[in-house]
Amino acid sequence: MSTGDAEEVSGTDRDPVRFDAGTPPLEWAMAGVGLVIVLVVLAGLVVTALTRGDEPPAFTASVVEVVPAGDGHLVLVEVRNTGGRAGAAVQVEGHVSGDPGSTVSAEIDYVTAGGTGTVGLVFDGSPAREQVEVGVVGWHEP
Template sequence: MARKPPARAAAKTAACRTPLLEWIMAGLGLVLLLGAIGVILADALAADGEPPTLSVERLGATRTPAGWVVEFRARNASQRPAAEVQVTGVLSAGGAEVERRSATLDYLPGGGDRRGGLLFRNDPAAGELELSAEGYRAP
């Protein structure tokens, strides 16, 4: 004669089953975790060995009570980031340097850009203004 499990044991077994929604959420969490690891690995492997490729472009000049503000955009064309990027602006007239100003950008990500401004006492339109990235530090 076969024994039947007590009713209490059957109820306990049914209550211990993991709900389907819980399995779905666990699977979704695993997919997100593996995706994040994949993105980090792909970014690390794609970083090229060349140094940051920095350029600076002038956006415009605005008159202020203290002088002129020349706004610029610094770009990094490589995938390697740069820290403490030194941007210099040299205002010259007739071949002679009139003013030299510089600004430091804390961080310039790979493939990214940052904006800033240089403060001049003289009108930048009255001479030639050359903007350049002078140096950086590896982060």
């Protein structure tokens, strides 16, 4: 190829790990950022696995919104699980205060530990948000 003291280097003779003029500094920086992100996610998973308790699901239900729906009203209910394990087939009931005959129920398939789920309950008439009482009445372990 050329004459003199220059040494010929083929594509297979390059060390792929060595920082040289062939690898832009931005590429190395992005690789470092990617490594940091992966390590942080793994550390978070390990911490969560080690600190999460083994207590059963603990559900709380609260009315989020009441909206008209056909001849009645749809009451959106948020169910929060503050326990250490997930719950499946979470049964939610609600009724209008002072009218136990107005009880309606629905089911949320699955609520993770520390997670939330939303369900809609349809009532006849137009109950105010503060008139609707809701709660979780049952669940089973997945």
